[in-house]
Amino acid sequence: MQQITFKTTGTCARLIRFERDDENRIHNISFEGGCDGNLKAISRLCEGMTAAEIHATLAGNLCGSKGTSCADQLAKAVMSA
Secondary structure (H helix, E strand, C coil): CEEEEEECCCCCCCEEEEEECCCCEEEEEEEECCCHHHHHHHHHHHCCCEHHHHHHHHCCCCCCCCCCCHHHHHHHHHHHC
16 A cells, blocks of 8 residues: 655645555545544545545535635545545
8 A cells, every 4th residue: 555645735634644555545544633523524434435536526625715625635635646
């Protein structure tokens, strides 16, 4: 498994860490900072999904007037990895 760390921009969470397996499935997602309960829920819901599935589900989700969100940043992170 490949371990990835992604530095977020525009969100309360500062970093996203996750692992990607040989089938491009995402595992062990964790956020540094942000809304703990919500981000744990997002991590559980996305466990084992492909990068494309996560991106299709979460991309464009916004938090207030920030122009992004932790979920949107996760969508970007999995596609950039």
